[in-house]
Amino acid sequence: MRRMTARPANAHQARLLRLLRDGGPNSRAQLGDRIDLSRSKLAVEVDRLLETGLVVADGLAASRGGRRSHNIRLAPQLRFLGVDIGATSIDVAVTNAELEILGHINQPMDVRDGPVAVFEQVLSMAAKLKASGLAEGFDGAGIGVPGPVRFPEGVPVAPPIMPGWDGFPVREALSQELGCPVMVDNDVNLMAMGEQHAGVARSVGDFLCVKIGTGIGCGIVVGGEVHRGVTGSAGDIGHILAVPDGRPCACGNRGCLEAHFSGAALARDAKEAAQQGLSAELASRLETSGTLSAVDVAAAAAAGDATALELIREGGNRTGQVIAGLVSFFNPGLVVIGGGVTGLGHTLLAAIRTQVYRQSLPLATGNLPIVLGELGPTAGVIGAARLISDHLFSPA
DSSP states (O other): OOOOOOOSSHHHHHHHHHHHHHHOOOEEHHHHHSSSOOOHHHHHHHHHHHHTEEEEEEEEEOOOOOOOOOEEEOOOOHHHHEEEEEEEEEEEEEEETTEEEEEEEEEEOOGGOOOOHHHHHHHHHHHHHHHHOSSSSSEEEEEEEEEOETTTTTEESSSSTTTTOOOOOOHHHHHHHHHHHEEEHHHHHHHHHHHHHSTTTTTEEEESEEEESEEEEEEEHHHHHEOOTSOOTOGGGGSSSSTTTTBBOOTBSBBBBHHSSSSHHHHHHHHHHTTTTOOHHHHHHHHHHSSSOHHHHHHHHHOOOOHHHHHHHHHHHHHHHHHHHHHHOOOOOOOOEESGGGGGGHHHHHHHHHHHHSSSSSSTTTTOOOOEOOOOTHHHHHHHHHOOOOOOHHHO
């Protein structure tokens, strides 16, 4: 299979490729309706893209009167690899050029095992997807990691829950191993891009995507583009002060939101409650498995356990207080809540909504939906494929 070597020659070609990625096959006439080019100039740019092999003719388009034109689509053999590395698991997927998932694998993994061990597993999972016949090779790969990333270089910087990763050349190392271009970003930015491409944020230009998992982060989308800040650390809301002089946090400070409500904090609080005899349900689960997780708290809450429900509400209230400040500052059109802790469902969502609607100005919250993400664990891998396609569908 020919791997992708061509890149769009100019901004018009890049715009055409992204339109075909996001909207699927289109006729020349339909493309002309959406891009500011004369018919003759559009024909030149489409013909040049056809010559590169990045797009192909795809049958006759529906008639709009006069001679019928051909549909144009992205080359069907293009393949992207999406990798979403979480604190406790890895998702790897292969997509086509329209970012449809063709194959997806999830495996447990502790990010604290370090980059060498983690990437050995990533490469093994990618090889397994290739061996299943989904791809002979990859035209590009997007990688998400659960910590701050210096975006231009694709390098994690002092990630609190990723010992051994500081300064590791993720993009360079994986590009050599996979034999294709690689882009790296924080995992919550990729979740936001995934929900924007195929999820609940499809028609929203300005929104916040809050990921509550082992840690807490926020993807900030402004005018349809992820806002990363000057150094790539925008949205690190897990380390906003939530409780003055509160619990110590992995970042070295005290009272951070993440120290008081995240997957890890919730598991710790649930274990304490069980040991103190505050919840028979949690105590039973602790005795059975020897440990507790956010999944156990969700199950206990679903069974009506008052302590589990209170833990969720308290965490939702603290998270909602932080989000309320963000809403007042940013005035988004949507807030998406995602990540592993969203298994806590509508009890969590109700607590967050209550705080945001109570504390933010009516002008900011009057028409503000606060919703759970639609895509679950596939949001990150779709976002990762979107990240690398954004890079490849830009002028070289």
